[in-house]
Amino acid sequence: MKDPSSALGGAAAGVRVSQVVQKYGGSSVATPERIRAVAARVRRSRQRGEGVVVVVSAMGKTTDQLVALAHALNDEPPSREMDQLLATGETVTAPLLAMTLIGMGVDAISLTGPQAGIRASTAHRKARILDIVPERIVDELGRGRVVVVAGFQGVTEALDIATLGRGGSDTTAVALACALRADHCEIYTDVRGVYTADPRLVPEARPIPEISYEEMLEFAAVGAKVMHPRAVEIGEAYETPIWVRSSFDESPGTVICRHPQLEDRQKVRGIAHETDVAKVTLLRVPDRPGVAAAIFGPLADHHISVDVIVQNVGHDGSTDLSFTIAESELRQAAKVVADVAAVVGAEGFDTASDVAKVSIVGTGMLNYPGIAATMFRTLADSGINIKMISTSEIRITCLVSRDQVGDAVRALHRAYQLDEL
Amino acid sequence: MKDPSSALGGAAAGVRVSQVVQKYGGSSVATPERIRAVAARVRRSRQRGEGVVVVVSAMGKTTDQLVALAHALNDEPPSREMDQLLATGETVTAPLLAMTLIGMGVDAISLTGPQAGIRASTAHRKARILDIVPERIVDELGRGRVVVVAGFQGVTEALDIATLGRGGSDTTAVALACALRADHCEIYTDVRGVYTADPRLVPEARPIPEISYEEMLEFAAVGAKVMHPRAVEIGEAYETPIWVRSSFDESPGTVICRHPQLEDRQKVRGIAHETDVAKVTLLRVPDRPGVAAAIFGPLADHHISVDVIVQNVGHDGSTDLSFTIAESELRQAAKVVADVAAVVGAEGFDTASDVAKVSIVGTGMLNYPGIAATMFRTLADSGINIKMISTSEIRITCLVSRDQVGDAVRALHRAYQLDEL
Numbered sequence: 001m002k003d004p005s006s007a008l009g010g011a012a013a014g015v016r017v018s019q020v021v022q023k024y025g026g027s028s029v030a031t032p033e034r035i036r037a038v039a040a041r042v043r044r045s046r047q048r049g050e051g052v053v054v055v056v057s058a059m060g061k062t063t064d065q066l067v068a069l070a071h072a073l074n075d076e077p078p079s080r081e082m083d084q085l086l087a088t089g090e091t092v093t094a095p096l097l098a099m100t101l102i103g104m105g106v107d108a109i110s111l112t113g114p115q116a117g118i119r120a121s122t123a124h125r126k127a128r129i130l131d132i133v134p135e136r137i138v139d140e141l142g143r144g145r146v147v148v149v150a151g152f153q154g155v156t157e158a159l160d161i162a163t164l165g166r167g168g169s170d171t172t173a174v175a176l177a178c179a180l181r182a183d184h185c186e187i188y189t190d191v192r193g194v195y196t197a198d199p200r201l202v203p204e205a206r207p208i209p210e211i212s213y214e215e216m217l218e219f220a221a222v223g224a225k226v227m228h229p230r231a232v233e234i235g236e237a238y239e240t241p242i243w244v245r246s247s248f249d250e251s252p253g254t255v256i257c258r259h260p261q262l263e264d265r266q267k268v269r270g271i272a273h274e275t276d277v278a279k280v281t282l283l284r285v286p287d288r289p290g291v292a293a294a295i296f297g298p299l300a301d302h303h304i305s306v307d308v309i310v311q312n313v314g315h316d317g318s319t320d321l322s323f324t325i326a327e328s329e330l331r332q333a334a335k336v337v338a339d340v341a342a343v344v345g346a347e348g349f350d351t352a353s354d355v356a357k358v359s360i361v362g363t364g365m366l367n368y369p370g371i372a373a374t375m376f377r378t379l380a381d382s383g384i385n386i387k388m389i390s391t392s393e394i395r396i397t398c399l400v401s402r403d404q405v406g407d408a409v410r411a412l413h414r415a416y417q418l419d420e421l
Numbered sequence: 422m423k424d425p426s427s428a429l430g431g432a433a434a435g436v437r438v439s440q441v442v443q444k445y446g447g448s449s450v451a452t453p454e455r456i457r458a459v460a461a462r463v464r465r466s467r468q469r470g471e472g473v474v475v476v477v478s479a480m481g482k483t484t485d486q487l488v489a490l491a492h493a494l495n496d497e498p499p500s501r502e503m504d505q506l507l508a509t510g511e512t513v514t515a516p517l518l519a520m521t522l523i524g525m526g527v528d529a530i531s532l533t534g535p536q537a538g539i540r541a542s543t544a545h546r547k548a549r550i551l552d553i554v555p556e557r558i559v560d561e562l563g564r565g566r567v568v569v570v571a572g573f574q575g576v577t578e579a580l581d582i583a584t585l586g587r588g589g590s591d592t593t594a595v596a597l598a599c600a601l602r603a604d605h606c607e608i609y610t611d612v613r614g615v616y617t618a619d620p621r622l623v624p625e626a627r628p629i630p631e632i633s634y635e636e637m638l639e640f641a642a643v644g645a646k647v648m649h650p651r652a653v654e655i656g657e658a659y660e661t662p663i664w665v666r667s668s669f670d671e672s673p674g675t676v677i678c679r680h681p682q683l684e685d686r687q688k689v690r691g692i693a694h695e696t697d698v699a700k701v702t703l704l705r706v707p708d709r710p711g712v713a714a715a716i717f718g719p720l721a722d723h724h725i726s727v728d729v730i731v732q733n734v735g736h737d738g739s740t741d742l743s744f745t746i747a748e749s750e751l752r753q754a755a756k757v758v759a760d761v762a763a764v765v766g767a768e769g770f771d772t773a774s775d776v777a778k779v780s781i782v783g784t785g786m787l788n789y790p791g792i793a794a795t796m797f798r799t800l801a802d803s804g805i806n807i808k809m810i811s812t813s814e815i816r817i818t819c820l821v822s823r824d825q826v827g828d829a830v831r832a833l834h835r836a837y838q839l840d841e842l
Contacts, residue, residue, distance in 0.1 A: 032493040066513070072453040073517055074524035081523070084516035084531050088509040092487070095505035096494055102502070103495035110505050115580055136580075159536055159557075 019051040019141070019182040023151065023173030027190040028247035029093050030060030038188075038247060039100040042146055046106055051141045053180065055151040055173040056097055058089025079124035080160060083153075086125075087113070087161045090150035090169065098148045108146040111136065113153035113161070118172065120154025120162040127162035129154055129171065132179035141180075149176065167228020174231040178238035184255075185240055187227065188247035193254030194219065194226050196418040197271040201406045204419035208254050208269055215269050215361050216256045218395045222359040223274035232256060268362040268371060268416040271409050275356045275402055277307070278330040279387065280337055284318040284347035294344050295321065298336050304329045308357070308390040308397060318347075322388055324399065327353050355387060356405035359397040360412060372396055378415040384408050440472040440562070440603040444572065444594030448611040449668035450514050451481030459609075459668060460521040463567055467527055472562045474601065476572040476594040477518055479510025500545035501581060504574075507546075508534070508582045511571035511590065519569045529567040532557060534574035534582070539593065541575025541583040548583035550575055550592065553600035570597065588649020595652040599659035605676075606661055608648065609668035614675035615640065615647050617839040618692040622830045625840035629675050629691055636690050636782050637677045639816045643780040644695035653677060689783040689792060689837040692830050696777045696823055698728070699751040700808065701758055705739040705768035715765050716742065719757050725750045729778070729811040729818060739768075743809055745820065748774050776808060777826035780818040781833060793817055799836040805829050 022045065024038050038054075045052050066085055070077040077085075094110035101108035113120075117133035140147045151169025156162050164171050170187055177185035191199075193207030194216065211219070213236035220229045226244060235242045235256060245253030285291055292311070299306055309323040325333050334351055341349050358379075365371040375396055379386055384407060388399035400408050413419060443466065445459050459475075466473050487506055491498040498506075515531035522529035534541075538554035561568045572590025577583050585592050591608055598606035612620075614628030615637065632640070634657035641650045647665060656663045656677060666674030706712055713732070720727055730744040746754050755772055762770045779800075786792040796817055800807055805828060809820035821829050834840060 032490065035494060069453065069517060070520060073456060074520040076524075077520040078523055081516040081520040081531055084519075084533070085513060088513050091512070092506060092509050095502040096490060098505075099491060099495040099498045099502040102499055103497075110502055112505070112582075161533075 018049065019053070019180060020045060020184060020186055021053045021055060021173050021177040021180065021182045022186045022188060023055040023169055024057065024097075024188045024247055025169065025190065026057040026060055026063070028188050029056055029097065032096075034247075035059075035093075035097055035100055039097060039104055039106070041188075041247065042097075042101060043104055043106050046146060052146045053137060053141070053176055053182070054097065054146060054148045055169055055176060056090060056093040056148060057151050057169040058086075059093050059096075062089040062092070083124045083127075083161045083163045086163050087150070087153040090152050094148045094150040098146075101146055101148070106146055107144055108148060109140050110148040110150070111140075112150050113172070114155035114159075116147075116149045116176070118149075118154040118175075120156055120164065122156045122158070122160070122162060124160075124162050126165035127154060127156070129164065129175045132175060134176070134179050137176070137180065167230050170228050170231035171234065174234045174240060174242060177240045177242075178234060182240065184243055185235065186243045186245060187231075188245055189226065190246065190248065191226060192246040192249070192251045193244045194224060194256075195270065197409050197413045198273065201273070201409045202271075202413045202419075205413065206419065207251070209252070210255045210257060211269055212258065212363060213256055215363060215394055218359075218392060219270060219272050219361045222357060222361070222395065222397055223272040224270070227256070268360045268365065268418070270361055270418065271412045271416075272359045272361060273356060273405050273409050274359075275405060276327050277324050277355050277357050277399070277402075278327040278333075278351060278353040279322060279324050279355050279399060280330075280333060281320055281322040281350045281352075282337065282341055282344075282346045283320055283349060285321050286345045287317050287319045291344050292321070295337075295340050296323075298340055299325075299333060302332060302336055304333050304336070308388060308399070310388050310390060324355070324357065324388070352387075354402050355399050356402040356408075357397050358400055358405060358408045358412065359395055360416065361395045363394050365394060365396065374415055375412060378411050379408060382407050382411045384411075439470065440474070440601060441466060441605060441607055442474045442476060442594050442598040442601065442603045443607045443609060444476040444590055445478065445518075445609045445668055446590065446611065447478040447481055447484070449609050450477055450518065453517075455668075456480075456514075456518055456521055460518060460525055460527070462609075462668065463518075463522060464525055464527050467567060473567045474558060474562070474597055474603070475518065475567060475569045476590055476597065477511060477514040477569060478572050478590045479507075480514050480517075483510040483513070504545045504548075504582045504584045507584050508571070508574040511573050515569045515571040519567075522567055522569070527567055528565055529569060530561050531569040531571070532561075533571045534593070535576035535580075537568075537570045537597070539570075539575040539596075541577055541585065543577045543579070543581070543583060545581075545583050547586035548575060548577070550585065550596045553596060555597070555600050558597070558601065588651050591649050591652035592655065595655045595661060595663060598661045598663075599655060603661065605664055606656065607664045607666060608652075609666055610647060611667065611669065612647060613667040613670070613672045614665045615645060615677075616691065618830050618834045619694065622694070622827045623692075623834045623840075626834065627840065628672065630673070631676045631678060632690055633679065633784060634677055636784055636815055639780075639813060640691060640693050640782045643778060643782070643816065643818055644693040645691070648677070689781045689786065689839070691782055691839065692833045692837075693780045693782060694777060694826050694830050695780075696826060697748050698745050698776050698778050698820070698823075699748040699754075699772060699774040700743060700745050700776050700820060701751075701754060702741055702743040702771045702773075703758065703762055703765075703767045704741055704770060706742050707766045708738050708740045712765050713742070716758075716761050717744075719761055720746075720754060723753060723757055725754050725757070729809060729820070731809050731811060745776070745778065745809070773808075775823050776820050777823040777829075778818050779821055779826060779829045779833065780816055781837065782816045784815050786815060786817065795836055796833060799832050800829055803828050803832045805832075 519531035
């Protein structure tokens with residue numbers, strides 16, 4: 001892992017102190033008791049002499065309650081008004097934490113996203129951070145204050161509020177860490193880091209000590225929910241290390257960084273799985289240019305995200321073409337595919353919703369054929385049939401029967417010795 | 422009453438439509454059902470062709486809940502952070518009403534106080550409106566939109582949020598009406614206007630059709646709670662008529678304006694009473710210059726508001742000096758007065774907390790001695806002893822035993838025939 005101090009080279013401040021951005025999710029601030037626990041943790045960081053910026057989410061289920069209130073008044077609430085409404089969730093948490101810190105003798109100030117200089121695009125409910133103008137934050141840090149920023153929100157050019165969509169508070173935190181050239185960003189959540197597998201399936205699963213940005217992105221793409229890819233991408237672009245830790249204990253968690261220091265770079269980092277999957281296969285599609293575009297264009301037009309795509313080698317001038325989508329989108333996808341199959345001259349199509357994806361993730365695994373072979377042999381030894389295979393430089397994904405997914409994940413976790421530190 | 426159209430002379434817009442500002446209090450927006458009812462009322466105004474700006478309070482008990490949350494985390498929450506927190510109450514209501522209107526086919530947009538251009542002083546929790554820059558509101562009105570503004574809040578020069586303290590949303594509404602040169606401001610509440618007396622004491626009490634700004638200010642000062650004096654003062658300064666009406670029915674309510682059109686200008690407008698009162702009397706105070714200052718200076722230093730002050734004619738070089746304060750401040754006041762009594766050489770002091778104020782309010786009553794005589798005779802005929810009398814140009818206040826206040830208000834309401842339209 002990169003020496004954190006090397007990230008400070010370009011810092012503008014004359015006297016440079018260590019600086020961190022900490023983000024606390026909704027479950028970490030769900031009650032006054034938990035807010036006090038967060039404040040105590042922030043105070044410890046402050047007492048170590050660190051400059052601390054804290055990004056907070058809405059308390060517990062606040063956002064869900066606001067959404068329910070909105071839907072009681074308008075079936076399709078306009079997104080600009082939803083943003084004005086939803087941003088209040090985070091805006092409540094920030095002053096509550098700031099006043100708790102002040103009550104503990106830690107000077108602090110809360111800022112909304114707009115006050116913090118977070119400028120966002122006008123794509124309401126899924127805005128992107130365009131720019132951060134951190135003058136106010138830098139000024140308050142310079143006065144020795146902890147700065148508590150409401151996550152998930154920014155201000156548009158028209159001075160409207162825009163929320164950042166899924167993973168928005170993580171994105172706020174990592175983007176702030178990058179803008180402030182902080183040493184690192186700490187994401188506090190209700191789990192102890194990024195696990196080698198879902199602990200609900202694998203009791204022996206344990207937090208991965210270090211993982212690269214690329215691995216984390218692949219991991220998130222194939223089912224790991226702990227960090228949203230957007231935030232990881234920003235951290236990668238600015239090479240800001242991201243620590244994922246539990247707000248409920250002192251365990252070290254997972255560090256997402258550029259070059260994990262591992263004894264074996266080719267090790268499998270973890271097993272991900274995803275059960276919200278359906279498979280669609282077009283049978284005996286004529287094997288000619290433009291067919292794939294004719295199939296996936298209409299799906300994109302209907303906002304259906306296609307995941308793994310596999311096209312088998314053709315024979316007799318035709319080929320089978322399979323892809324996976326979220327199961328929740330299968331009904332709509334089937335309608336689209338029925339039309340498309342006729343247009344491209346396929347013999348027909350099949351769908352299957354009793355499937356799941358199991359993936360292994362780790363840098364450079366394709367150069368070590370033994371890793372892939374171990375996966376296939378392990379699944380075979382467990383009596384699990386592989387329905388599709390898809391690979392990237394750092395990932396191998398197999399489609400299996402959904403009722404075998406737990407067995408598959410447990411067997412692979414053992415096979416790659418992920419339960420051994 | 423002034424012709425509303427005359428207020429429009431200086432309006433900047435090319436095509437001038439009738440414009441109103443409507444304010445809905447917390448009980449009027451307490452539930453989704455009530456928000457829908459408010460939206461229906463706004464739509465009717467819009468359908469009459471009026472340009473409508475709506476100012477909303479926080480829903481129901483939201484503000485109390487936020488205050489409780491803050492106090493769970495800090496016994497003395499800093500006011501700057503409290504403002505960041507409390508302003509969210511109104512900020513939630515505004516988009517909920519806007520999206521309800523949009524769902525009904527009425528184009529609308531919500532704005533926070535800062536977005537609406539409401540600039541406030543930095544006196545957190547009791548800020549004053551310094552200025553309103555209504556460009557955004559005018560722009561949105563020009564697009565035919567209903568503009569829903571979160572009440573009670575403004576933005577300081579440092580871009581912090583400041584709340585306007587008690588009566589803050591009324592103040593927002595009246596100030597906006599003045600800044601926009603609206604025809605009038607409508608304050609919607611859970612009562613049918615400004616009553617001739619408290620209907621809980623006097624079942625025959627009825628809304629006063631018209632009342633002058635001065636009368637309303639006196640009325641509020643001596644116990645009428647329906648409108649905060651701040652808002653009335655702003656309306657008076659800009660001569661903007663203020664309508665106080667119920668959001669639950671279509672009754673006309675009360676119009677606060679410059680020149681009520683009454684068949685009898687000297688009529689008593691209503692009876693106010695106040696029971697949160699205590700009386701303090703300094704006995705045999707030496708009758709020399711500087712004594713009153715020596716007494717009331719220390720009370721002001723302790724932030725104790727003194728209400729009615731009466732100094733009787735002196736005899737033997739000394740005088741009795743009485744004043745009233747809020748009963749809740751009696752304990753602290755008694756400590757201050759004990760010190761002060763010794764310093765000024767008073768013989769001692771008395772306190773009484775079993776008292777209440779009863780007042781009659783009406784323009785120019787001091788020129789009609791019969792009005793005062795009727796008050797004193799009515800109380801005497803009811804067996805009610807008068808403990809203190811204080812008068813202004815448009816008000817007469819008597820201090821009576823608290824257990825007789827209901828009888829006093831009812832007898833006066835009858836004596837001045839306020840139950841007759």
